[in-house]
Amino acid sequence: MTTENIFAAIRKWKNLIDSYQNGIDANGAEILNYLNQGTHFSVSGEEIEQWKINLASEELKTIHAYVGIHENRLKFFLIDSRSDKDANFNTILTKEFSREFTEEKMESNDLEVTPPPITAESAINRSFRWNMFGTAWMQAQKTADLFQLISIPFSDYAKMGIEGGQTCTSFFGLTDDLVKKGSDFSYHIEIITVKSLAVNHMSETAENYSTPRPPFTIDTLNDYQLLKQSNSVFV
Incomplete structure (x- = not known):
């Protein structure tokens, strides 16, 4: 896809x-339909390695997963935070919102790894919340900041330990971490990333520190040039 597209x-x-x-x-129903067109997108070891190079000099390393609609399909546009801030849009990765999984993604891997940030039960529960309470979440967005991208710590991908053509899987969940006090709905949308979808292996790799944007916190709109320029916003 071209930058204009x-x-x-x-x-x-x-x-x-x-x-x-x-x-x-x-x-609201149309938005939910788009958000449920697929189940996940995938990221390869090669792509993670390129992000590592792009972010080498950055203290705060994040990946910005923008959401867009192209030819009536939901797309994700991934760009590292350094490239986004510099408006280096040649680095954008376009990801399909897919429902297809390879068999190896469903198989277990019994390698020992360091303790995960969340358990398999928590990762599955958060994905379940999205499927069960997506409509309630949508209704709550009527008076809230409805996300245009999700900011994902680069470490979520770096910790996958994948190389080359190996891939990890990212999917939606609902979490009450970092929720605003006084909010009418206690959950916000997130992206959870796992190396394997086997239940007894998911907890070894699940990462879950993503946050929706807007709202902006310590960062500003100038850190999100793809958002700024696509909407012709000048601040």
């Missing part, structure tokens, strides 16, 4: 969520 896809998502928050309730 990516801009247009991100704008289409922005226009859809804006229309929902401006009173077109039917578009």
